Amino acid sequence: MWGPESRAKALEILNTLYGDAQGGGVLARIEAETARHRPALNRQRRHGLTERDTVLITYGNTLTAPGMQPLATLAEFLDSWVGDAVGLVHLLPIFPYSSDDGFSVIDYRQIDPALGDWSDVARVGEHYGLVLDLVLNHCSRSHAWFQGYLRGDAKTRDYFIEADPNDPRLTLVTRPRSSPLLTPVDVHEGGRYWVWTTFSADQVDLNFANPDVLLEMIDLLLFYATQGARIIRLDAVAYLWKELGTACISLEQTHAVVRLLRLVMDTAAPGVQLLTETNVPQSENLSYFGNGDEANLIYQFSLPPLLLHALVCGRTHALTEWASTLPGPPPRATYLNFTASHDGVGLRPLEGLIDDEERDELLRRMRERGGYVSTRSMPDGRDAPYELNISYYSAMDAGDGEDAHMARFLLAQTVALSLRGVPALYIHILLATPNDTAGVERSGHTRAINRRRWDYGELQTLLARPDTPQGIALREMVRRLRIRGRLPQFHPDAAQQILDLEEGLFGLLRTSHEGQPLIALFNFTSETRTVKLPKAVTELAEEWIDALSDQEISLARKGTEVPSYACLWLMPEAHAEF
Numbered sequence: 001m002w003g004p005e006s007r008a009k010a011l012e013i014l015n016t017l018y019g020d021a022q023g024g025g026v027l028a029r030i031e032a033e034t035a036r037h038r039p040a041l042n043r044q045r046r047h048g049l050t051e052r053d054t055v056l057i058t059y060g061n062t063l064t065a066p067g068m069q070p071l072a073t074l075a076e077f078l079d080s081w082v083g084d085a086v087g088l089v090h091l092l093p094i095f096p097y098s099s100d101d102g103f104s105v106i107d108y109r110q111i112d113p114a115l116g117d118w119s120d121v122a123r124v125g126e127h128y129g130l131v132l133d134l135v136l137n138h139c140s141r142s143h144a145w146f147q148g149y150l151r152g153d154a155k156t157r158d159y160f161i162e163a164d165p166n167d168p169r170l171t172l173v174t175r176p177r178s179s180p181l182l183t184p185v186d187v188h189e190g191g192r193y194w195v196w197t198t199f200s201a202d203q204v205d206l207n208f209a210n211p212d213v214l215l216e217m218i219d220l221l222l223f224y225a226t227q228g229a230r231i232i233r234l235d236a237v238a239y240l241w242k243e244l245g246t247a248c249i250s251l252e253q254t255h256a257v258v259r260l261l262r263l264v265m266d267t268a269a270p271g272v273q274l275l276t277e278t279n280v281p282q283s284e285n286l287s288y289f290g291n292g293d294e295a296n297l298i299y300q301f302s303l304p305p306l307l308l309h310a311l312v313c314g315r316t317h318a319l320t321e322w323a324s325t326l327p328g329p330p331p332r333a334t335y336l337n338f339t340a341s342h343d344g345v346g347l348r349p350l351e352g353l354i355d356d357e358e359r360d361e362l363l364r365r366m367r368e369r370g371g372y373v374s375t376r377s378m379p380d381g382r383d384a385p386y387e388l389n390i391s392y393y394s395a396m397d398a399g400d401g402e403d404a405h406m407a408r409f410l411l412a413q414t415v416a417l418s419l420r421g422v423p424a425l426y427i428h429i430l431l432a433t434p435n436d437t438a439g440v441e442r443s444g445h446t447r448a449i450n451r452r453r454w455d456y457g458e459l460q461t462l463l464a465r466p467d468t469p470q471g472i473a474l475r476e477m478v479r480r481l482r483i484r485g486r487l488p489q490f491h492p493d494a495a496q497q498i499l500d501l502e503e504g505l506f507g508l509l510r511t512s513h514e515g516q517p518l519i520a521l522f523n524f525t526s527e528t529r530t531v532k533l534p535k536a537v538t539e540l541a542e543e544w545i546d547a548l549s550d551q552e553i554s555l556a557r558k559g560t561e562v563p564s565y566a567c568l569w570l571m572p573e574a575h576a577e578f
Contacts, residue, residue, distance in 0.1 A: 002031050006267045013260045017253060018211050026211045033219050034268040040226035046129075046271030049334070049492050052485040053087035054417075055131060055231075055424035057341060059101065060094045060115040062427050065456040071116035073456050075123045081463060081474060082430070085481035088230060089124055090131035090424070092342055097140060099202040101342070101451065103133075103235065104140040108220050118227065129230035131275070136217045137236040138203040146204050152188040158210045161196035161242055174249040175377040176239070176279075176386065198239050208241055208257060218264055225269040231297065232265075234258070237288075238278040250284050258294045273297060275336060279346040282322075282353070292330030297422065300337045301349035305362070305388070307339055307412045308395055309354060312365050314525045316506045318354045323419070323508070324498040334492040335421030339412050340429055344374065344387035344447055359385070366390050369397055370435045372446035389446040391428065393469065394435040404526065406432075406472055407565035411522055413477060414548075414567040417484050418508060418520040420496040425477070428452065431459065432473035483547050483569070489518035505531055505562070517541070519570040523562040530559035541572030 002010075007027065015023035056078075061070040063077055071094070078089065093102030096112045111117045124130065139145060148156035163170065165182050173181055175198075182194040183201040196205040206213050224232055241253035258276065265272045273296035276288040282302050288295045306319045329335060350359055363373050363385060371390030375383035396408040409432065417423045428450060439448035462470040484490050489510040499507035504525040510518045517540045523529050538555040546553050547569040553560060555570070562568060 002034070002267055006263060007031075010260060010263055013256050013263070014211075017209075017214075017256055017260075022211060026215070029215055030218055030264065033215065033222060034264065037222040037226055037268065041222070041269045044225065044228060044269070046230055046269075048271070049273075049422055050087075051487060051490040051492070051494075052084075053129065053422055053492075054085070054481055054484070055088045055090050055336070055422060056082065056086045056128075056427060056430070057090040057092065057131075057338075057424055058427040059092045059342065059451065059453075060112070061453060062451075063454050063456045063459065068456075069116035069120055070114070071111075071120035071124065075120070077456065078124065078128065082478065084485070085478040086128065086425070087485075088129035088131050090231070090233070091121065091124070091133075093133045093135055093235075094121065098142045099140070099200065101447075103135055104138070104200070104203045105135050106140045106142045107144075108135075108139075109223065121227065125228040130228050131231040131233060132224045132227070132229040133233045133235050134217065134220055134224065135235045136206070136220075137239050138197070138199060138205045141202050141204055145206075150185065150187055155212075159207055159213055161205055161207045162193050163196060163244070165194050167244065169244040171379050172245065172247055173242075174247040178375050178377045178383055196242060199236070205239070205242070208253075214257065214260075218261070221261060221264065222268060225265070225272045229272060231273045231275050233275040233277055234261070234295075235277050237276050238280055238284075250278070250280065250287065255287070255290060255294060258288065259290060262290075262294055262296070275299070279343070279348060281348055281351045285349065286327065289330050289333055292333060296333050297336045298333075300335050300419070300421065301346050302353060303337055303416065303419070304339050304345045304392075305347060305350045306353065307415060308345060308366070308388075309350075309358065309362050310506070310524050311396065311408050311412060312362055312398075313358070314504055316501075316504055316524050318358075319506055320498060320501070322353055323506075324500075328496075329421075335419070336424050337416040337419045337421045338424040338426070339416050340392040340426045340450065341424075342426065342447070342451060344389040344450070345392075346387055347373075347385045363388065366395060369394055370437065370449075371395065372440070372449065374446055389449050391433055391435045391450045392426075393428070393432045393473075400526070402469070404565060406469065409473065410476060410480075411524070411565050411567055414480060415506065415520075415522055417480060418490070418510070418569070420492065420494065420510070422492050423484075426450075430474050430477050431463075432469040434469075480548065487518060487547065487569075487571075488512035488514065489516055489571075499533065499537070501531060502529070505529055507531070507533075509537060517572065518547075519544075519568070521560075521562055521566075521568040521570065523564055523566050526564045528561055528563050531562050532559040543573040544570045545573045547571055 014026045063073045065073045096106040098104045145156045145159050183197040238250045241251045242248045275297040276295040278285050288298050310316045310319045374387045376386040378384050397405050433452050435449050436452040462468045465471045489512045495511040497509040501507050506522045508520050544553045
């Protein structure tokens, strides 16, 4: 229900974006949209995020089986192999598309028939909270909106952005790719226009300076909430608003749109949370919390490359400094901690955290392990490293044996499970999927290296064996996730303190709302290390037990031995009810 305060806030935003003459009319249309969706929204039940709410990220067709729709196959896998180890499932775009593995959407309301239908999505949603994507920066060239634009339809004539390719102000635009910013298109009257295409010629940017486009996206946001979404991911939202003469990324108008979308959801669908996808340097990424009035969740984009750097180089100084200076999130907001996703490992979030020499050492070692490095165009015409493309499992292979390989892999994931916030696991983490070089050769896209499609029958055979990377990783990750889900110290809002430890070590103290402590310790080196903890930490309890191994651990004054690549979750023995 729109009350006086929410209406006033929304009107202020809309007047800023579209002027006083239009703001009131746009607000009336938003109120009408929320009223139309309210009966379906009222039928949805939602609750806040807890320590049980790990997110599993997956494409709808990662698992395939003869005679089954891929979404049904995914539901079977979740029921048989994952169970209650995760609380939410993030279905990457499941709509009809023309390119970019789903992120060039042709129809935002229909499920790709090659995957299944909305009933298959509902089946996943019976046991798990749903996370759905709103691809709002752009749509496919094949979308009805763009086809209408080409025909000169009055409704969609201003849905897209035209620019002069010779305008010198375009050189200021921040680019996430090395492809052209503008794409020529032939229109109905025989002329040629140049339209804005941030990510590819097939993905045409939408014009949010037209309030009709904003209304379309609000309608979709509410529609996904009626389909049971608990979290909606705003894809590539940083590039949403364009203004010539600026970098056209993270503009104030973009933040205003995010504030408005948050206000709409808080008003119409309380409990549905917004996740902003902004693969940018850390300070810019953090800005999407706003003043507690923008994103409910933001990705920890600096975490995946920092973990790689620490494990590849055996140096934890950058990881520790980053974690120590990370601000606490505002109320009703938190971080999404992850190590890998359907995209590569972003390199811009490393800016200012490690120097170029250390970054280049990391990239060299990743290339040695079969990885690729994609680039983006800089204003001076140079190409700069933008993204590392490699399977996280293959990235952990230093050629020193499978045991050390798996230990490093599990350590990286367990750090992400330990940090304040909500953990998110890409399905290929659970499956220890290696580099899919055949996929890269087949598609011509380096991101395909971490997007393997598994034959479900073949995968089940591997998962059932205790000696395969897939079987080991899935069983151990499910075990750790279930332990985590029973520990209130890992509630998203539980307090966190990063410990000052020696190089090669990493540790933190989590404290539950009831005051129960948990010490997480990690050895990023190939040797057993002695960890000396501050007296104030060791004196929190007399006897400690490791929740991961169920072993008693002594926090003696002389220190505690931590084996190579080991992870410890230490709890006072009196509280050990996991």
